[in-house]
Amino acid sequence: MKSFTGKALRWEWRDGVIELTLDREPANEIGLAMLGELEQFVAAIGALVPETSACIIYSERRHGFSAGADLRELYQTAAQLTEKERLSGVRAFLGRIHAVFNAIDAAPFTTIAAVHGVCFGGGFELALTCDIVVADKMARFAFPELRLGLIPGFGGIPRLKRDLGNAFIRDLLLTGRSVNATRAHAAGLVAQIAAEGEVLRIARATTAQIVKFDAVTSAAAKKFIKPIPHEELCREIDLFCELFARPTVMAALKKFVESTDAMPYLP
Amino acid sequence: MRTLEQTTQEVLDLASKHFKVPAGSLAPEDDFFKKLGIDSLQTLEMLSRLENHFGIELPDYEVQGVSDFRTLAARIQSRL
Numbered sequence: 001m002k003s004f005t006g007k008a009l010r011w012e013w014r015d016g017v018i019e020l021t022l023d024r025e026p027a028n029e030i031g032l033a034m035l036g037e038l039e040q041f042v043a044a045i046g047a048l049v050p051e052t053s054a055c056i057i058y059s060e061r062r063h064g065f066s067a068g069a070d071l072r073e074l075y076q077t078a079a080q081l082t083e084k085e086r087l088s089g090v091r092a093f094l095g096r097i098h099a100v101f102n103a104i105d106a107a108p109f110t111t112i113a114a115v116h117g118v119c120f121g122g123g124f125e126l127a128l129t130c131d132i133v134v135a136d137k138m139a140r141f142a143f144p145e146l147r148l149g150l151i152p153g154f155g156g157i158p159r160l161k162r163d164l165g166n167a168f169i170r171d172l173l174l175t176g177r178s179v180n181a182t183r184a185h186a187a188g189l190v191a192q193i194a195a196e197g198e199v200l201r202i203a204r205a206t207t208a209q210i211v212k213f214d215a216v217t218s219a220a221a222k223k224f225i226k227p228i229p230h231e232e233l234c235r236e237i238d239l240f241c242e243l244f245a246r247p248t249v250m251a252a253l254k255k256f257v258e259s260t261d262a263m264p265y266l267p
Numbered sequence: 268m269r270t271l272e273q274t275t276q277e278v279l280d281l282a283s284k285h286f287k288v289p290a291g292s293l294a295p296e297d298d299f300f301k302k303l304g305i306d307s308l309q310t311l312e313m314l315s316r317l318e319n320h321f322g323i324e325l326p327d328y329e330v331q332g333v334s335d336f337r338t339l340a341a342r343i344q345s346r347l
Contacts, residue, residue, distance in 0.1 A: 027308065063308040118311060138315045142327075177326040178311065180318050264307055265327075 001044045006037040011044075016053040016211045017204075018109075023060040030122045030154075031070030035096055042103040049108055053215045054207040057104075057130060058114040058200055065115040065139070066123020069154070075253040083245070090244050094237045097122075097154050105129040105159070105228055108219035110210045114203035115139045115190075120178070120265065125154035128163065131222060134206065135181040135190040136199040142178035143169075144265035148252040153240040158232035164188050176265065269347060274321075275340035281320055282313065282336070295337035317343060 002013040008024035020041060022028040045052075059065045078086045104111060104126075113127035116136035124141050127133055145152045151173070160169045168187045172179065184190040194202040210218065243249065256264055269277070279293045286303045293302060305313065317339075318325055323346040333339050 067308075118308060137319060138312060140311050140315055175326065175328065177328060178314075179324070180315050182319070183324055261307070 002048070004037075004040065004044065006040070008034040009037050009041070011041055013048055013052065016051060016215075017207045018048060018052055018055040020055060020057045021060050022057070022066060025061070027063045027067035027118060028059055028061050028065065028123060029067055029070035029073070030097075030126070031073040032093075034070070035093070035100065038100045038104075039096065042100050045103065045107055052109045053211040053213070053218065054110045054112065055107065056112045056114050056200070056203045056207060057126070058203065059116065062117070064117025064123070065113070065119040066126060067118050068121025068123045068144075071148075071253060072257050075250070075257045078250065078253070087241055087245055091237065091241050094153050094240060098233055098237065101126065101129045101155050102228055102230075102233070105155075105226070106223075108222070109215065110207075110218055110222065112203045112206060114199045115141075115181075116197075116199050118142075118178075120144060121152060121156075122154045125152055125156035125159065128156055128159040131226065132191045132206065133184075133189060134192045134194060134199055134203045135184060136194050136196055137181050138196055139181040139184070139190075139199075140178040141172070141181075141184050141189065142176065142265065143172045144176045144178075146173065146176050147265060148256065149246060149249045150243050151236065151240055153236065155233050155236065157236060158229040160189075161232070162227070162229050178265075269344070271340060271344050274344045274347070275337055277320065278317065278336050278340045278343065281316055285313070285316055293336065295340070296335055298334045299336055299339070300334055321347060323347060 004011050009020060009022050011018055011020040024034055081089060111130040112132045112134055113130035114134050115127055116139050119127055119139055120142045121144055124143060143152050143156060157169060164187060181190055181193050185193050192202055275295050282299060282303060283290050283293055314325060321343055325343060325346060329342050330339060333342060
């Protein structure tokens, strides 16, 4: 399938490049709708591989790449379940997310996250599956999960550790603060900074360079240098579920869902 | 080195320009949430603009609970 338009995203293949556009109101929150369509995307990748050199993941939403997991959906779903059902439900959801994110991470073509605005939590974790991050100078990155009594659950810690090392993760994780594109660039997370509104153009210019290379060689180089940290990813799911079982998490989710604070991602 | 007054004026000018509020209609003691009518995502935009303009990092937790331009400028001033 060379193009697809769903409720949360769409993709289009053209001249060896796939553009995957996230487009779910208000800010590409990742819940069941987004996950289901990401699964469809991953299922479609196989047929496109022989004629694909690169993929750009981009957001059509004004406020940013993605605000992260759909916490309203998570809270509303979890609130109707028993504790046992809640835990098995969240584990199953994380299992599906990890399968999709691992597939994007290991895709045998070069992936670029073209990021603007907020790139928080699960959205940040999606960007981290990509090989190259290009960021609008107004982009902001954060792992705000600790405010809920949780850790990032979509593979963010192992992937950021793989890419950058431990100190930058500790700063983001343990303070919950957001950092701008300049800081993320200095840390090595962002490869290129784009002027405001230019991130997609910069990402396309990058793919125009990438498609000049032999796709088999690029895929081999990527496989050699970018191992998936499977063991740590599995441990992350276990730890997330262990923390999720505590009653404080549901209370924190409720507080977030009902919050009208200017910075609801901070405690 | 900027004075606090200069920093405050630059914050007001930046907010006025970005949120398309008439220049001179904002005062240091104004509550910027009320005056600009901004939500949480726009607050992050403003934070990015301030960081880019002043060439600093301003952790979110330092501006959490701050609602007037003068205090915001003082937080920035301490990082210049």
